Amino acid sequence: MPSQYTVGVDEVTVDDPFWSPWIERNREVTIEYQYEQLEESGTLENFRRAIEGKSGGFQGMWFQDSDAYKWLEAASYELAKADDPDLRERVDEVIDLVARAQEDSGYLNTYFQLVEPDNRWTNLNIMHELYCAGHLIEAAVAHHEATGETALLDVAVAFADHIDDTFGDEVDGVPGHEGIELALVRLYRVTDEERYLDLAQYFVDLRGHDDRLQWELEHSAAIGGASWDDGALIPAEGGGSLLLDDEGEYVGAYAQAQAPVREQEAVEGHSVRAMYLYAGVADLLAERDDAELRAALDRLWANMTEKRMYVTGGIGSAHRHEGFTEDYDLPNESAYAETCAAVGSVFWTQRLFELDPDPAYADLVERTLYNGFLAGVGMDGEEFFYVNPLASDGDHHRSGWFTCACCPPNAARLFASLGQYCYSTAGGELYVTQYVGSHLSTAVDGTAVELDQESALPWDGEVTLDIEADGTVPVSLRIPEWAADATVTVDGEEVDHDGSGFVRLERDWGGERVELTLEQTAEFVAAHPAVEADAGRLAVERGPLVYCAEAVDNERPLHHYAVDETGEVEASHDAGRLDGVTVLDVDATVPDPDGWDGELYRPVDETERENTDLELVPYYAWDNRDPGAMAVWYRRA
Structure with a gap:
C-alpha cells in the first residue's frame, strides 16, 4: 500500500526570510559542529572498538549510538537538497563505521557488543536497544531516499530482519523507549516488506500487555551505575526516573505501558517516548485501518492539547521523569518541556493531519515550530536547550552538548526536513x-x-x-x-x-x-482556571509567536510589572535586535518606590503604582543576549 506521505524533502526547497537563516546555520554550522561532538563524546570511537572486536571501553550513555544515527538522518536530508562533497565524505565515513560494526547476525548495538554481550534483549525497558535500532532505520531510509544508495539501508534491513526473527519467537516484549514502531513503518514503505509492518503492529499491540517491563525493573542490577532513589530508578548519567505507584509497584505509565494503547485515556509518562509511540501508531493507521487505535489517538491528542500542553506547544511539565503529570499541572519556572518532546509532537501531529486534514493539527505544528521547538536552539547554531522553561531567574542557559545528547541532533534533523511540514x-x-x-x-x-x-x-x-x-x-x-x-x-x-x-x-x-x-494583532491570552501557575496572569501572542519579557529589555525587575489588558500594544520591527524581530510594547504598571525606605510592609491604600511599558520579544529568541530573568506569563493589572 503506498504511503500517504507524498511530499518529501527532495520536493520542497525552502527559501524563506525567517527560516532560511536557521536552516543555513543548521547546514553550515550545526551539522559540522555535531559531527565534531560525535568524535569528542566517543560515539564514533564506540563503533571503532566494536569493529576491532574489543571489549569494554564504551563511552557515553548506553544509547549513544542513536546520536550518530540522528546525525546521519539530518545530514542525509541535506544531501537530498544539494550534493556537498565534504558532507558526503563525512556521511560515508560514519556509514562505513556503522556497517563494519554490525555482526553477521545483523545485531548492532555498541554498548552490548562492548560491555554486556551476554545480556542482549534482556532489559528492553531500560537499555534502549530497540530505540537505537529505530533511529538507525530512520537514518537509513532518509539516506536511501536522498542518495538512492543502499549501504546504510542494507544495514538497517539486516538488523530489522534480526529483530523480526528474535521477537515473538525467542523474545516477547516491547521497548521501554519507543521509536522502533514508526521506523519499521518507514522501512516497510521503502522495501514493501509486509513483515516490517507486522512487526510494528506487534510492538503496538503488545504494549500494556507485557509483564516483562515489571520483571526487568525488579531484577535489574545497577544498569550503567543506575540507582534506586525515593521510589524511582535514576540513571547515573541523568535521564528520567521511572513512575511507580504509592506502593512502589511499577505501573508502566513512564513508558506508556499502563494500559493497552487502545484503552489509554491520557498522555502519561516520559513525553518523548509518548510522542514517538503515538507517531508510530499514526503511521500504522495510515497503512491499516483500526477504529479503536484511531479513537485512542483522538482521545490522547485532545487530552494533551486541552489539559497538558504549554502555550508554547511545549509538553512535559516534570523534571523527575521528563514528562507529563496530571491535568492542568503546568508550572512555568520548573517546566521541563524538553526540546525532543516538541520535535516528537511535530512528528505525531503532522501524521495526524495526514490521516485527517484538520486545520487544528496544522495550527499546533505551527505553534510548536515557532515556539516550543525553536527556543531549543541558540542563534549561533552551536548551543541548545534540553529544557525549555516559561520563566527563569536568569540562571538557565543553552549548552553546546549534553551527556544525554538527544536534543541537538533531533533539532538538526527537524531543521533539515522542514519542507516536509509545509x-x-x-x-x-x-x-x-x-x-x-x-x-x-x-x-x-x-x-x-x-x-x-x-x-x-x-x-x-x-x-x-x-x-x-x-x-x-x-x-x-x-x-x-x-x-x-x-x-x-x-x-x-x-x-x-x-x-x-x-x-x-x-x-x-x-x-x-x-x-x-x-491580519496579525497582538492578543492577550489567559489559561484555564485550573492552571494554578497562571492564575491571575496573562500571556501575549502575535501571529504564530508567543512573546516573553527579558530583563535585558526592561528597567525594573520583571516581577514588578502588571500588564494592563485594556491598554494598547505597539508592535515595531527592530532589524538590529536578535537577527531582526518584531518587538511589542504593552501598557503596564509598576510599584511607586517612594515611601518604602525603612519599611517592609505598608497599608495598601498608602501605596501607588506608576504607568510604564513592558517590552516583549519572541519567546524563541530568549537567552541569546546578556543573562537575566525571563517570563512568559505576567500579572494582570
Missing part, C-alpha cells in the same frame, strides 16, 4: 499547511504541480503563491487560528471562505497568483 497531499488534495517561503514540485493524484510561495511570516501576514498544474487540482489553504481576519484573492479577485480553517480552491492552474492577507 505541504501535504493527503486525500488527493494539495494542502498548504505552513506559510514558509518555498518551491514545491509534486504530484496530486498523478497530476504534476509546481508551486512557489513567498511569505512574510512571522512578522507580517502577507503570503503569495504562484501555482501551475497539468490539470485540475484542489488546493486548500490553511487560515491560521490566530488570524483576526483573512483575505484571499486569485489574480486579484477575492474568494469567499467559510471559517472552516481552510480555503479550498479547485481549478486548472496555469500560473495564477494567490494572495493571502492574514
Whole structure:
C-alpha cells in the first residue's frame, strides 16, 4: 500500500526570510559542529572498538549510538537538497563505521557488543536497544531516499530482519523507549516488506500487555551505575526516573505501558517516548485501518492539547521523569518541556493531519515550530536547550552538548526536513499547511504541480503563491487560528471562505497568483482556571509567536510589572535586535518606590503604582543576549 506521505524533502526547497537563516546555520554550522561532538563524546570511537572486536571501553550513555544515527538522518536530508562533497565524505565515513560494526547476525548495538554481550534483549525497558535500532532505520531510509544508495539501508534491513526473527519467537516484549514502531513503518514503505509492518503492529499491540517491563525493573542490577532513589530508578548519567505507584509497584505509565494503547485515556509518562509511540501508531493507521487505535489517538491528542500542553506547544511539565503529570499541572519556572518532546509532537501531529486534514493539527505544528521547538536552539547554531522553561531567574542557559545528547541532533534533523511540514497531499488534495517561503514540485493524484510561495511570516501576514498544474487540482489553504481576519484573492479577485480553517480552491492552474492577507494583532491570552501557575496572569501572542519579557529589555525587575489588558500594544520591527524581530510594547504598571525606605510592609491604600511599558520579544529568541530573568506569563493589572 503506498504511503500517504507524498511530499518529501527532495520536493520542497525552502527559501524563506525567517527560516532560511536557521536552516543555513543548521547546514553550515550545526551539522559540522555535531559531527565534531560525535568524535569528542566517543560515539564514533564506540563503533571503532566494536569493529576491532574489543571489549569494554564504551563511552557515553548506553544509547549513544542513536546520536550518530540522528546525525546521519539530518545530514542525509541535506544531501537530498544539494550534493556537498565534504558532507558526503563525512556521511560515508560514519556509514562505513556503522556497517563494519554490525555482526553477521545483523545485531548492532555498541554498548552490548562492548560491555554486556551476554545480556542482549534482556532489559528492553531500560537499555534502549530497540530505540537505537529505530533511529538507525530512520537514518537509513532518509539516506536511501536522498542518495538512492543502499549501504546504510542494507544495514538497517539486516538488523530489522534480526529483530523480526528474535521477537515473538525467542523474545516477547516491547521497548521501554519507543521509536522502533514508526521506523519499521518507514522501512516497510521503502522495501514493501509486509513483515516490517507486522512487526510494528506487534510492538503496538503488545504494549500494556507485557509483564516483562515489571520483571526487568525488579531484577535489574545497577544498569550503567543506575540507582534506586525515593521510589524511582535514576540513571547515573541523568535521564528520567521511572513512575511507580504509592506502593512502589511499577505501573508502566513512564513508558506508556499502563494500559493497552487502545484503552489509554491520557498522555502519561516520559513525553518523548509518548510522542514517538503515538507517531508510530499514526503511521500504522495510515497503512491499516483500526477504529479503536484511531479513537485512542483522538482521545490522547485532545487530552494533551486541552489539559497538558504549554502555550508554547511545549509538553512535559516534570523534571523527575521528563514528562507529563496530571491535568492542568503546568508550572512555568520548573517546566521541563524538553526540546525532543516538541520535535516528537511535530512528528505525531503532522501524521495526524495526514490521516485527517484538520486545520487544528496544522495550527499546533505551527505553534510548536515557532515556539516550543525553536527556543531549543541558540542563534549561533552551536548551543541548545534540553529544557525549555516559561520563566527563569536568569540562571538557565543553552549548552553546546549534553551527556544525554538527544536534543541537538533531533533539532538538526527537524531543521533539515522542514519542507516536509509545509505541504501535504493527503486525500488527493494539495494542502498548504505552513506559510514558509518555498518551491514545491509534486504530484496530486498523478497530476504534476509546481508551486512557489513567498511569505512574510512571522512578522507580517502577507503570503503569495504562484501555482501551475497539468490539470485540475484542489488546493486548500490553511487560515491560521490566530488570524483576526483573512483575505484571499486569485489574480486579484477575492474568494469567499467559510471559517472552516481552510480555503479550498479547485481549478486548472496555469500560473495564477494567490494572495493571502492574514491580519496579525497582538492578543492577550489567559489559561484555564485550573492552571494554578497562571492564575491571575496573562500571556501575549502575535501571529504564530508567543512573546516573553527579558530583563535585558526592561528597567525594573520583571516581577514588578502588571500588564494592563485594556491598554494598547505597539508592535515595531527592530532589524538590529536578535537577527531582526518584531518587538511589542504593552501598557503596564509598576510599584511607586517612594515611601518604602525603612519599611517592609505598608497599608495598601498608602501605596501607588506608576504607568510604564513592558517590552516583549519572541519567546524563541530568549537567552541569546546578556543573562537575566525571563517570563512568559505576567500579572494582570
